[in-house]
Amino acid sequence: MRYREKLEADKALKEKDAELEEAQRLSVVGEFAAGIAHEVNNPLAILKGKAQLLQLQFQRLNISQKEETEKINEAINVINDTVDHTADLIKNLKTFSSNDKFEALEFSSIRAVVDVALNISKSRCSHAGIDVRINIDENIEVECSPVSLSQVILNLILNSIHAIESLEEKWIKIETKILDNSTQVLVTDSGNGIPADVAGKIMQPFFTTKDPGKGTGIGLTISQKAVVKMNGNLTYNSDSTHTQFILEFERYRFDQPN
Secondary structure, three states: OHHHHHHHHHHHHHHHHHHHHHHHHHHHHHHHHHHHHHHHHHHHHHHHHHHHHHHHHHHHOOOOOHHHHHHHHHHHHHHHHHHHHHHHHHHHHHHHOOOOOOOOOEEEEHHHHHHHHHHHHHHHHHHOOOEEEEEOOOOEEEEEOHHHHHHHHHHHHHHHHHHHOOOOOOEEEEEEEEOOOOEEEEEEEOOOOOOHHHHOOOOOOOOOOOOOOOOOOOHHHHHHHHHHHOOEEEEEOOOOOOEEEEEEEOOEEEOOOO
């Protein structure tokens, strides 16, 4: 009996150590993101200002060659778009990496929360040739920690990328579904589901099907605990034809547009 108790105590200690390690990792990422934001935002602001000034001065010039004019304008627009994209990426990374103690939940737009995760992962999806499909009611809000919920959704997206990037058919779909007493966020990918013997273990700490060095086996465990702290639930849907995880929240509302 004592041996079994010792095993359970050791397992609980390992789980706590893993959670602490993950929290420390996020803290380091947060400090790194804050430093990057400080170092990069000022040069970006200068680039943005100079590009806008260049565009304004160029528009005042009398240039007869329309084709050349369009090329220059297009180049300036590319500079502006690139600066905006980089600034948004830094903002999202800084938000995503912040620590959250779940002390105060708030009603947040599901679409806004998902967008933070997508902005961080979209370049990897694009590189892997994965089609990302979004079908979210813009007005649905759930009571949550927006930072932590973004982290959960990003973890599901990254798991999907790893699972399907070698498939011929590659897509990830994120959608909302309203039930009688709750609302759901469904994250589905083109995979053919998880085998039953594996599905029963995926929420267990340190269980992973990834190659050594490519997964800690605690991502889904921490995600599930985070969702529970937000008064929700994270489950794998074994009835789906494709691989699907469901986040369900009882506390939700519809934001009324102004």
